[in-house]
Structure formats: C-alpha cells, structure tokens
Amino acid sequence: MPLPPLLIRPMTADDLDGVLLLEETSFSDPWNRALYEHELNDNRLSRYRVVVPSSTASGLPDVIAQGGWMLFGEEAHILTIAVRPEFRGQGIGRWLLLHLLAEARGEGCDSVVLEVRPSNEAALRLYETLGFVMISRRKRYYPDKEDALVLMLEGLDDARLWGPLAGELEGLTGQMADGEIVNGES
Numbered sequence: 001m002p003l004p005p006l007l008i009r010p011m012t013a014d015d016l017d018g019v020l021l022l023e024e025t026s027f028s029d030p031w032n033r034a035l036y037e038h039e040l041n042d043n044r045l046s047r048y049r050v051v052v053p054s055s056t057a058s059g060l061p062d063v064i065a066q067g068g069w070m071l072f073g074e075e076a077h078i079l080t081i082a083v084r085p086e087f088r089g090q091g092i093g094r095w096l097l098l099h100l101l102a103e104a105r106g107e108g109c110d111s112v113v114l115e116v117r118p119s120n121e122a123a124l125r126l127y128e129t130l131g132f133v134m135i136s137r138r139k140r141y142y143p144d145k146e147d148a149l150v151l152m153l154e155g156l157d158d159a160r161l162w163g164p165l166a167g168e169l170e171g172l173t174g175q176m177a178d179g180e181i182v183n184g185e186s
C-alpha cells in the first residue's frame with residue numbers, strides 16, 4: 001500500500017486499540033492491554049514509540065507500526081517491533097528500528113540486544129543488515145517452545161558504525177515525512 005506522510009512519536013494510552021490490533025496481526029503470542037498499560041505507566045526504563053500518519057485522514061489505520069526498547073545501563077534491549085502487514089516491505093521497520101537505536105545512543109547506550117525466532121526470516125534479515133550478530137541461543141524460549149536467537153549490535157558510540165546508520169535514518173525520516181514511498185523510492 002502506498003505510504004501517507006508518517007511520523008514517529010511516543011506511544012500513549014490512546015494508541016492502545018491500534019497497538020493491540022497490530023499485535024494480533026503480527027505475533028503468535030501477542031502482548032495484552034494490561035501488559036502495555038503496565039509498561040506505559042509503571043516502567044520508567046522502557047520507551048515505546050508508534051509510527052502514525054502525520055495528519056488524520058479517513059481510511060488509514062491509527063497505528064502503522066510500533067516498537068519499544070528498554071534501558072539497562074549502557075545496554076539497550078529491543079522489546080518489540082512490528083509493522084502492519086499491508087505496510088511491510090517499504091522501509092518502515094528499518095526506519096523505526098534506526099530511530100530506536102538513535103534514542104538508545106542518545107541515552108548513553110553503546111550496545112543493543114534483542115531476541116528473534118530463527119524462523120523469522122524478515123526480522124533476521126533486517127537485524128543482520130543493520131550489523132546485529134548472533135551472540136547466543138535461548139533454548140525453547142517462546143511459549144510454543146521455539147528457540148530464540150540473541151542478537152547484539154555493539155559500537156553505537158563509534159562514529160564508524162553510527163555515522164552511516166545516522167545518515168540512513170536522516171534520509172528515511174525525510175522520505176517518510178514526504179510519503180508516497182514504494183520500495184524505498186519517493
């Protein structure tokens with residue numbers, strides 16, 4: 001689906017209907033409202049963001065993508081990331097993840113950790129193309145007993161790593177603000 005002009009902003013309680021819809025379409029073990037309410041209200045170390053249309057227009061979903069991360073000292077943990085199925089493959093996931101990495105870097109993190117299913121080819125490819133590498137495997141980690149791969153990106157405070165990523169984030173932010181992107185072309 002062609003993209004409207006988009007922006008990334010902090011998630012609020014008003015976003016939860018859209019966020020939960022996105023959870024249902026994206027995960028076999030979706031988070032529920034109580035979990036999100038707890039995270040938004042009580043977890044001072046987590047930060048949740050949503051990708052939304054810049055202006056209200058009929059026919060568009062309220063929440064197009066969502067992501068969250070948590071601060072553990074100098075390490076950031078990506079807690080969740082998802083894009084609505086009809087908007088996938090147009091760079092939104094990469095844009096949002098780069099945005100989360102920039103936030104983590106801004107809060108003093110040098111490394112980023114996340115878990116991913118070995119069967120999740122799209123997510124794995126996204127992470128690997130950003131420079132994440134596998135550091136361990138958690139056996140039978142998910143509720144359906146699939147293992148989790150633990151991936152890490154180190155060196156956010158190293159200009160050689162962050163410079164190109166920052167440039168890409170800036171470019172994507174401009175493209176997303178303009179809208180009408182198809183496969184990375186605006």
Ligand SMILES: CC(C)(COP(=O)(O)OP(=O)(O)OC[C@H]1O[C@@H](n2cnc3c(N)ncnc32)[C@H](O)[C@@H]1OP(=O)(O)O)[C@@H](O)C(=O)NCCC(=O)NCCS
Pocket residue numbers: 026027081082083084087088089090091092093094095115116117120121122123125126127129
């Ligand atoms: C993973 C996810 C967030 C990616 O979002 P997206 O907006 O489709 O990703 P992008 O368009 O930014 O793609 C970025 C890169 O990811 C990889 N990728 C994305 N979709 C892919 C697919 N279907 N197959 C293989 N690689 C894919 C590619 O490397 C792509 O870069 P490229 O287009 O230059 O080749 C999205 O597929 C999703 O919401 N999945 C369901 C929820 C989920 O699994 N979250 C991750 C949990 S660990």
